Amino acid sequence: MLRKHRVCAGKSQLAAGLHIEISPQTLGRMEDGQKIKISTVQIASLLDFYGIGDPSAERSEVLGLWDEVKQEIRSAKRSGSSAGWWRAYSDQYAYHFDQYLSLEATARRITIFHLALIPGLLQHPNYRRAMIRIADPGLSAVDVERRLELAARRQAMLAERSDTLSMKCLLSEAVLGHKPGGRTVMAEQARYLVDLAGRPNISLQVVPLDAGDHLGLVVQSFTLLEFPPLPSRNLTEPPVVYVEGYEGALYLEHGSVIDRHRRAIAGIEQVALSESDTRQLFSRVAEECEA
Structure with missing residues (x-):
């Protein structure tokens, strides 16, 4: 979903990565569904960069999904299954x-x-x-x-x-x-x-x-x-x-x-x-x- 919004906004992975101070490779890993270290503030900043302002249904959907991801990570840590x-x-x-x-x-x-x-x-x-x-x-x-x-x-x-x-x-x-x-x-x-x-x-x-x-x-x-x-x-x-x-x-x-x-x-x-x-x-x- 974040890749779709980036492409629609006409932004490159390089530009988006620089905006939130991560490498384009790291941004690519995130867009491919791989785990990276990223914060809610960075996610929100990306949405601003892509022109997905607040309030909007698209922004609420992305942040709602991000909350689910964080809950899954916390659950995995509690069960001891989050690490290699x-x-x-x-x-x-x-x-x-x-x-x-x-x-x-x-x-x-x-x-x-x-x-x-x-x-x-x-x-x-x-x-x-x-x-x-x-x-x-x-x-x-x-x-x-x-x-x-x-x-x-x-x-x-x-x-x-x-x-x-x-x-x-x-x-x-x-x-x-x-x-x-x-x-x-x-x-x-x-x-x-x-x-x-x-x-x-x-x-x-x-x-x-x-x-x-x-x-x-x-x-x-x-x-x-x-x-x-x-x-x-x-x-x-x-x-x-x-x-x-x-x-x-x-x-x-x-x-x-x-x-x-x-x-x-x-x-x-x-x-x-x-x-x-x-x-x-x-x-x-x-x-x-x-x-």
């Missing part, structure tokens, strides 16, 4: 990871480059257990299991959304040299990677240590998240590069930064093994660790 499913595990991850999980839940494509470890979405439970013990050796058995459960639910999402979410993972060969939990755990992990590589929405490639010069040598491990177009098709949610460190994380959205990381991905792909050769390498690693 991962919030139930908020005591098990760093504060900066909450935003990443919300982005991951809506992404259409995830591209990962890792230098030292298997990414969380690809970790076998025993590999994950070993990493938890390394990072937090004093953690209780109950909390270890909850973290494993969180990881399992993220991985299930990757399987359940096979038609709407794809993932490309580029791994330095050094990842296979590190063996958290020992050789038996690494064998399980390598076998697990072979299985994952067979899924239609997952692409895995290893970058050999002797690959020569490439941009992967000068960038940190990172994740590029890309999102589907908004239903209005007027705007697309901008991609985000996520870079995690020991003490925090960066969320990078500037166009030039995204372009540099896209170039890095293209350069890394050029020197990476094929998907078939990568699966064979995983199998060899598993056999070597089992020997």
Whole structure:
């Protein structure tokens, strides 16, 4: 309804967003029915901007619907159903990871480059257990299991959304040299990677240590998240590069930064093994660790 009034008033999403001090992407999300942070004052200001004054039936209808939305939000909060499913595990991850999980839940494509470890979405439970013990050796058995459960639910999402979410993972060969939990755990992990590589929405490639010069040598491990177009098709949610460190994380959205990381991905792909050769390498690693 707000989109209809905006179009009838001849206002662009950019102009309307600027009027209430939000981005055109955020305004587009609202018009597409997605949740955003917006106040009743901003809604009323939009109606004024669109020439829907008070009193009028159109204004009363919009504000009446907005009251219903607010009541539903309050009801959802009381019942504990307003937040993403991962919030139930908020005591098990760093504060900066909450935003990443919300982005991951809506992404259409995830591209990962890792230098030292298997990414969380690809970790076998025993590999994950070993990493938890390394990072937090004093953690209780109950909390270890909850973290494993969180990881399992993220991985299930990757399987359940096979038609709407794809993932490309580029791994330095050094990842296979590190063996958290020992050789038996690494064998399980390598076998697990072979299985994952067979899924239609997952692409895995290893970058050999002797690959020569490439941009992967000068960038940190990172994740590029890309999102589907908004239903209005007027705007697309901008991609985000996520870079995690020991003490925090960066969320990078500037166009030039995204372009540099896209170039890095293209350069890394050029020197990476094929998907078939990568699966064979995983199998060899598993056999070597089992020997």
